[in-house]
Amino acid sequence: MIMKFKSTLILIFILTVSLGGFSQGKPAQPELESGTIESQFDYIITKSTSFKDFQLIRKKSILKVKSNALDSLKNIRKELVESNSKVAGLNQQISSLQAEVITLNTEIETISEDKDSISFLGKNMDKTAYVSMMWILVAVLLIALIFFVFRFKSSFSTIKQTKFELDKVEGEFEEHRKKSLKKEQELMRKLQDEINKNTH
Helix, strand or coil: CHHHHHHHHHHHHHHHHHHHHHHCCCCCCHHHCCCCHHHHHHHHHHHCEEECCEEECCHHHHHHHHHHHHHHHHHHHHHHHHHHHHHHHHHHHHHHHHHHHHHHHHHHHHHHCCCCEEEECCEEEEHHHHHHHHHHHHHHHHHHHHHHHHHHHHHHHHHHHHHHHHHHHHHHHHHHHHHHHHHHHHHHHHHHHHHHHHHC
């Protein structure tokens, strides 16, 4: 009976000291000012007080990691908006280039039906030379089109990767929040059980 009472007193003392440490201000933790969200979670778990299979994490630390995670999400969303804006611009440029290519092809087909001598910018020009010049221009525009299509695909890949990272960070944060809440509830329930035992 005395040993059980002593064990209960020791448990209450440990919990009181641990919870007291939560309420007191501690120096800022530089490890929570940089690094990935995952490394910050690992740090606060490593530095937290252990009691059996429970981890007592400082509220200030978990709030700091939460703030960092929200900042990361905000930056990812900003990058996503910027990427979407770039993609819209590239789509517009591609549409413009496609319209120009169609127009040039129409002009070339019309010119091929005309006589050998063509008036261009007020001067007569050999049809073969004119057609060659137009095809060179079409080739340049097609190269530009291919370039912008490549840029579009690259931007789309970046957007997809950014969205994946955003979903991953949100999932990690939500999972850790649930685990922390569950541990806190279990710890409080255990403490209440011990208090109830001492009162009887």
